Amino acid sequence: MKRLNNYRILFLLVTFIVSSSGYTQDSIAKQPLLDVNYFSYDNNIPYVQVMARLKQGRKFEPIKGVNIKLYLDSVSSSLLITDKAVTDETGKANAGMPTSLQKEWDASPTHKFIAEASGVKEFEGERAEIEITKARLLIDTATASETRNIIATFTALENGEWIPVKDVDIKIAVKRMGGTLTIGDEATYTSDSSGTVTAEFKRDSIPGDAYGNIVLVATVEDNDKYGNLSIEKTAKWGAPFAYHSTLNERSLFASRNKTPIWLLFMAYFIIGIVWGTLIYLVFQIFKIKKLGKQAV
Amino acid sequence: MDTTITLTEEQISRDLYPQKFGKRGTIWVAILIVICLVGAYAYYRQLKEGLVVTHMRDYVSWGIYISNFVFFVAISLVGSLITAIFRLSNVRWSTPLTRIAEIIAVSAIVFAAIIIVVDMGRPERFLNLFLHGRMQSPIMWDVIVIGTYFFISLLLLYLPLMPDLRILNRDPQKNPRFLNRLYRFGGSFWKGTKEQFRVSNRAIAILCIIIIPVAFCIHTVTSWLFATTYRPGWDSTNFGAYFVSGAFLVGAGGVVVAMYVFRKSYNLEKYITDLHFEKMGRIVVLLALLYLYFNVNEYLVPAFKMKKPEEQHLTQLFAGEFAPLFWFAILVGMLIPILILVFKKGRKPLPMFIAGVMIVIGAWFKRYLIVTPTLLHPFLPMNDVPESYKHYFPSWQEWAIAMGSLAGALLIITFFARVYPIIPIQETINEQNEKAEQL
Numbered sequence: 001m002k003r004l005n006n007y008r009i010l011f012l013l014v015t016f017i018v019s020s021s022g023y024t025q026d027s028i029a030k031q032p033l034l035d036v037n038y039f040s041y042d043n044n045i046p047y048v049q050v051m052a053r054l055k056q057g058r059k060f061e062p063i064k065g066v067n068i069k070l071y072l073d074s075v076s077s078s079l080l081i082t083d084k085a086v087t088d089e090t091g092k093a094n095a096g097m098p099t100s101l102q103k104e105w106d107a108s109p110t111h112k113f114i115a116e117a118s119g120v121k122e123f124e125g126e127r128a129e130i131e132i133t134k135a136r137l138l139i140d141t142a143t144a145s146e147t148r149n150i151i152a153t154f155t156a157l158e159n160g161e162w163i164p165v166k167d168v169d170i171k172i173a174v175k176r177m178g179g180t181l182t183i184g185d186e187a188t189y190t191s192d193s194s195g196t197v198t199a200e201f202k203r204d205s206i207p208g209d210a211y212g213n214i215v216l217v218a219t220v221e222d223n224d225k226y227g228n229l230s231i232e233k234t235a236k237w238g239a240p241f242a243y244h245s246t247l248n249e250r251s252l253f254a255s256r257n258k259t260p261i262w263l264l265f266m267a268y269f270i271i272g273i274v275w276g277t278l279i280y281l282v283f284q285i286f287k288i289k290k291l292g293k294q295a296v
Numbered sequence: 297m298d299t300t301i302t303l304t305e306e307q308i309s310r311d312l313y314p315q316k317f318g319k320r321g322t323i324w325v326a327i328l329i330v331i332c333l334v335g336a337y338a339y340y341r342q343l344k345e346g347l348v349v350t351h352m353r354d355y356v357s358w359g360i361y362i363s364n365f366v367f368f369v370a371i372s373l374v375g376s377l378i379t380a381i382f383r384l385s386n387v388r389w390s391t392p393l394t395r396i397a398e399i400i401a402v403s404a405i406v407f408a409a410i411i412i413v414v415d416m417g418r419p420e421r422f423l424n425l426f427l428h429g430r431m432q433s434p435i436m437w438d439v440i441v442i443g444t445y446f447f448i449s450l451l452l453l454y455l456p457l458m459p460d461l462r463i464l465n466r467d468p469q470k471n472p473r474f475l476n477r478l479y480r481f482g483g484s485f486w487k488g489t490k491e492q493f494r495v496s497n498r499a500i501a502i503l504c505i506i507i508i509p510v511a512f513c514i515h516t517v518t519s520w521l522f523a524t525t526y527r528p529g530w531d532s533t534n535f536g537a538y539f540v541s542g543a544f545l546v547g548a549g550g551v552v553v554a555m556y557v558f559r560k561s562y563n564l565e566k567y568i569t570d571l572h573f574e575k576m577g578r579i580v581v582l583l584a585l586l587y588l589y590f591n592v593n594e595y596l597v598p599a600f601k602m603k604k605p606e607e608q609h610l611t612q613l614f615a616g617e618f619a620p621l622f623w624f625a626i627l628v629g630m631l632i633p634i635l636i637l638v639f640k641k642g643r644k645p646l647p648m649f650i651a652g653v654m655i656v657i658g659a660w661f662k663r664y665l666i667v668t669p670t671l672l673h674p675f676l677p678m679n680d681v682p683e684s685y686k687h688y689f690p691s692w693q694e695w696a697i698a699m700g701s702l703a704g705a706l707l708i709i710t711f712f713a714r715v716y717p718i719i720p721i722q723e724t725i726n727e728q729n730e731k732a733e734q735l
Contacts, residue, residue: 292485
């Protein structure tokens with residue numbers, strides 16, 4: 001009886017744990033997250049990316065179809081960057097700086113981007129903003145004796161002048177298909193008082209294009225003050241990639257007139273032996289026929 | 297042949313002489329002809345309308361036709377087992393079975409070739425295989441090796457038949473006129489001289505040697521049609537041996553069925569004895585165990601690893617859409633026959649016949665399971681395709697053509713048995729004489 005009671009307690013405990021964990025999972029409210037990020041490539045016209053996600057526990061779910069209104073500095077129809085941005089299936093919506101706001105953009109070294117969301121229940125009335133200081137990233141190469149260096153310089157706009165900025169983390173890498181590859185031992189370098197980082201290029205045998213060109217890239221990522229900046233430079237530091245076409249070579253996957261010689265030899269050798277024997281055997285039938293006539 | 301009974305030459309000739317169809321034989325032939333005609337009509341529709349009358353679509357482009365082709369190629373392998381391997385091993389008891397095995401081989405290989413042409417949407421392009429064939433392609437190897445195997449099987453059927461043609465030519469009044477013409481054309485020159493026997497026996501010995509590697513090639517190459525393709529269920533190094541072992545099993549099963557049917561139909565109990573069933577039973581159980589072993593390798597090892605692309609395929613076979621067919625093929629095609637034949641009582645004619653039928657039916661479905669499920673499990677998901685592309689069940693035309701081809705193969709065997717002695721008369725007489733001399 002006592003054992004039965006123990007089992008009953010165990011059963012209730014398991015049921016409670018299972019049901020309460022399920023309840024806990026369902027009961028966590030979904031929290032809307034609206035993020036604004038600033039991007040500048042090659043010091044050109046920047047663009048802003050707004051990301052809409054729902055957070056539940058540790059899960060982040062990108063939300064498609066959120067309408068975004070984006071403003072520069074303050075919520076005003078005259079400072080509207082766009083009201084037509086809609087998040088895609090990755091929850092992202094991008095908006096470039098319109099030429100109509102050129103004057104406002106040039107007026108100040110720091111700006112605020114304000115995003116307002118609508119169109120999806122959870123995001124109705126949600127707002128997010130980011131403040132950035134205009135910055136510039138430059139990239140150059142220098143070769144001294146056997147050493148090849150990449151020099152990146154980071155400057156920020158202050159009182160109408162580009163001032164070098166110290167202690168900014170800059171990634172130096174070489175562009176490859178689908179991503180980047182570090183050029184040496186370090187992935188990230190920190191700028192000195194002149195806003196400069198110098199990185200030694202150690203990927204000597206890396207394949208480039210047909211002329212040996214590779215694309216070097218310097219990036220500042222998710223900087224609280226300056227946002228995301230990136231710049232590229234092509235250098236002739238790679239090994240020229242010579243494309244070797246096998247189209248006209250004899251191979252197993254080639255056309256019928258490009259069959260490998262060894263395969264042809266083997267196939268015809270076997271066919272010759274087998275069919276040679278069979279032809280010999282057919283002659284044996286004629287021989288039997290002849291013997292039959294002779295026997296008469 | 298029963299070792300205790302000594303038969304006279306006349307009695308052997310009389311017993312083994314081709315007989316006219318009885319009532320049951322006529323009905324059997326009529327049924328087969330009707331099935332063939334329905335198949336021919338279905339093929340006419342396919343020619344007229346195109347392959348759209350089948351249920352093969354973009355994904356399942358090899359359906360029941362190719363399964364049938366693999367089945368025919370498999371069953372044809374028995375010619376090399378019974379005729380060549382036994383003859384070279386000096387197994388004398390197999391003499392009454394050699395011609396049965398050879399005619400099964402010839403009829404199966406004929407319909408293997410025909411069914412491939414049926415599978416082609418444009419059969420008039422068949423010649424292009426020879427005019428523009430790529431030697432790198434396993435399909436080309438298959439065409440070459442099937443043609444070669446057919447020719448060898450035909451020679452192996454014809455050469456031992458010559459002495460019997462002399463017996464058939466002996467009394468023309470016994471035969472219809474067209475058969476006399478056929479017998480004269482095939483064997484009027486056979487006088488049974490010592491020199492003729494010497495040349496003939498030598499030619500048969502050469503054929504027996506050459507047919508073994510060609511037979512192994514025919515089924516290995518057929519397996520490579522699949523194994524050289526990187527697809528779940530086909531991407532296997534085990535495939536050649538797996539196919540060859542399966543082919544030996546279905547071929548031996550087919551011979552057992554034919555032995556029983558011919559014995560019953562033509563009252564051949566004195567020639568195809570219980571001893572033949574006993575010995576064939578032992579061979580079949582050994583082959584079934586061998587094939588089971590290769591099946592364990594083929595399915596258990598990938599299932600143990602459960603690589604992602606294989607997972608869906610194997611799950612569908614073990615517990616999904618194809619599970620009833622899969623377990624039917626394993627149970628009926630292997631396990632139950634093993635259980636029947638492993639016991640001495642199971643190696644009697646009737647249980648052997650039942651086991652043989654089970655093996656042949658199981659083997660046919662096994663070929664279907666090798667070909668089709670893999671095609672329904674491509675590496676990339678099936679998106680934006682009509683629902684009919686995602687499943688496959690043969691259309692009535694496909695069934696009719698497949699059944700018509702099976703009936704056609706049986707018809708060749710039936711007509712052959714009507715025209716020629718299904719058990720070699722001269723060889724049986726020779727063996728009988730040898731036995732008498734020994735006594």
